[in-house]
Amino acid sequence: MLEREVEKRLVLGVKKRGGLALKFVSPGHAGVPDRLVILPEGKITFVELKTDSGVLTPLQIETHNQLRALGCEVRTLYGKDYVDAFLEGIK
Numbered sequence: 802m803l804e805r806e807v808e809k810r811l812v813l814g815v816k817k818r819g820g821l822a823l824k825f826v827s828p829g830h831a832g833v834p835d836r837l838v839i840l841p842e843g844k845i846t847f848v849e850l851k852t853d854s855g856v857l858t859p860l861q862i863e864t865h866n867q868l869r870a871l872g873c874e875v876r877t878l879y880g881k882d883y884v885d886a887f888l889e890g891i892k
Contacts, residue, residue, distance in 0.1 A: 802881050808850050810881060811836060814888040822848070832864035834875060840891055846874045848887070853880035 815822040820840040825847070827833045834847035847868055849861060857865070857877060865875045878884050 802852065804850055804852050804855065807852065807878070807880055807884055808835065811838075811848065811850060811878065811884050811887070814884065815840070815891070818888070818891055820891070830864075832858065832860035834861075834865065834868075844891075846876055849875070849877040850884075851877060851879045853882075855879060 812822040815838055818840065820838060823837045823839065825833055825835060825837040834849040836848040836850065838846045838848050840846075847865070849857065849865065851857070865877070868875050876887060878887055
């Protein structure tokens with residue numbers, strides 16, 4: 802499954818659960834996660850999407866660790882099965 806298909810699955814699944822999965826871009830700051838998932842009751846998670854065989858870059862790892870150090874939840878989802886498990890967890 803291509804990364805864009807994984808991303809589409811996440812976006813549609815979050816929407817079905819009453820949330821938003823906003824595309825997250827930060828000009829001048831590479832390495833930020835792909836999506837900002839916002840769920841009812843203010844639950845926010847940064848989500849990086851990869852294919853089953855995808856690998857985080859060193860810059861992504863550093864940025865994700867910076868976000869975690871600030872108290873943010875950051876998840877990396879590798880393919881359809883990870884997306885499905887994430888969605889199951891936000892029923």
